[in-house]
Amino acid sequence: MPYLDHAATTPMLPEVIDAVSASMRASATGVAGNPSSVHTSGRQARRIIEESRERLAAALDARPSEVIFTSGGTEADNLAVKGIYAARRAADPARRRLLVSAVEHHAVLDSADYLAEHSDAELVLLPVDSDGVVQPETLAAALADDPDTVALVSVMWANNEVGSISPIRELAEIAHGYGIPFHTDAVQAVGVPGMSFAESGVDAMTVTAHKIGGPVGVGALLLGRGMDCIPVLHGGGQERDVRSGTLDTPGAVGFALAAEIAVRGRDELAPRLARLRDQLIDGVRRAVPDAVLNGHPVHRLPGNAHLSFPGCEGDSLLMLLDARGIECSTGSACSAGVAQPSHVLLAMGTDSQRARGALRLSLGHTSTASDVQAVVEAIGPVVERARRASAAVGVAAATGRSA
């Protein structure tokens, strides 16, 4: 079954399944206790956590002390936005502005929104260009306008919907020019060759395991050592007192291994996926000449093809492809099953008709040329049928109004 929804989640790597299973099994034989326990089993578990932390840090080019394990990307984004905002406000009450790109994942956007509603923050949305990229001059202009009131800048490394990659290093430098911390949601970006926490210069970075072949339910916030962050989850004081909660030993093992494999293999996987993606885009455009590619044509995730099919409803396309065994997404899958026009496409200035007819086809480590071929063969008839459906409903709408 052609699975083209790797950006939603990607199959776990067999090696990772083995490692996670082995770690879980170990707990049943009594050698893995709570990593916070002082006895032998506890120390053993703690050792596995710390080794996983070191391996994850090495893979992402961070220091082990910069890794805060979380339950995933959403928690890490919440922690970064709320925790750093709170710390900055506590140090300087004038710093109440949050500069956040308009195409962020809802984990960042809604956290910032929450702070605006409940914690006296002011949310400033950084506009993106028509490719979905935050341009350095946009951030520079937004910061120049009263930098002393800014608490935090957050711009995602690579957009989860349209796949565009923003110039994070340059953006972080601009923020640092004013002494303002910079967070990036890099959940989609671990497979991008050259991606490095240290070199990016950012102060906080969100990553998660299940997008790179690890288990769902474990992620991390990489938090620079000098970066103050007030906890969101209070409790036992684990993770530098920033994130309480019993540490997930099998999850940490799986995340570290998945990150190692992803980083080690990305110089080979990324070009392979980019070739497949280009074949996909070319093939789809041959079948449907008026299909439009959304997002940056070059600076985009190697596995992301995001296309709009004028005159179609994304819902119809998705259902028709699904019925043919081809799995993809109309955008972000987080709106509780209800299709809303994508805030990413709207921020890029896409008209709502084009936004409604969008499909995200995302490739990953299990993708093959035959997956691409299946889409290329199916898309023509599927689009034709979806167009007829939209036209039929359009006619009905006109009749309804005149009645």
Place this chain on the structure above:
Amino acid sequence: MKVLAAMSGGVDSAVAAARAVAAGWDVTGVHLALSRQPATLRTGSRGCCSLEDSHDARRTADILSIPFYVWDFAERFAADVIDDFVSEYQAGRTPNPCLRCNEKIKFAALLDRALALGFDAVVTGHHARLVDGRLYRSVDAAKDQSYVLAVLTPGQLAHAVFPLGDSTKDQVRAEAARLGLAVASKPDSHDICFIADGDTQGFLARRLGERPGDIVDTDGTVLGSHAGTHGFTVGQRRGLNLTRPSATGEPRYVLSISPKTNTVVVGGAADLQVGLVRCGRPVWIAEPPSQPFDCQVQLRAHGMVSAARIAADDAGLRAVLGEPQRGVAAGQALVMYDGDRVLGSATILGTERPAGAGAQPAAVGTG
């Protein structure tokens, strides 16, 4: 046969989908998202517009092992049902939004899309029977929904499937329980799905604002004031807040609503009696019988059934009622039945008092 089952999350549409699966059809479940901002949890007995209802529909589809999707019809629903509801009240009429939803959404927007996508029919959990393209009342008189389906044309009914018409609601619930569907004991919905708190007057007031005017008796004497004619429906007794009691001390009812003069006319129960109903926009499910003809008519969603003689009229048709009815509201449908079989429907435009019942309003012809 390839069918699309409209699944509200309620027990009826769940069992309808189950019966379609049992019939051996290729079934796809679709939940219609009709609210722009769905509430997370369902409260009370209202409708199908919460995420919890969408979840219930999804769980039914899981158990039936059918594909399931949520389709967003919120914009269409807002334009064709909610806005229509508001403007009908604004015009002094009393609309039936369920009927409008069947006419414009389920058996128009949804059906058209389903047909274009390669489906043969739309399956719903309505309590009504379809036999050879003819629409009949459900065997469960208390749950019969033929009234809100009678507005459908033969073309629409040709692609509709109502698997529940031969069953009572109790049988439907028992079947759901037998199938292990969690919605088996879910309460019936009976309020207007898009008015979450059930406060129709409050909803209309928010949409239409206040337009104060007079409440008058049939002679034009001012008896009180109102905040907007949309707050009233013909036959309404409560909430009139009249300062002067009637001469006889009898209760007074809303007789008619006139948005043009912004007045609400009230009178005694006798003045509510209706002997003739004028209708527009007739829709015939079968070939219309040669007129005049005798049949039964139903004048609102539940009850108010009378024998009637139907004849052609300038605007559409008129029905002379065998037994006068009280509080017939313009905007509701008049549905014509031959026994259990639906002949057709029309929209009520106006009413007249029974012959010989007095001069106000106009005297009645005998059609």
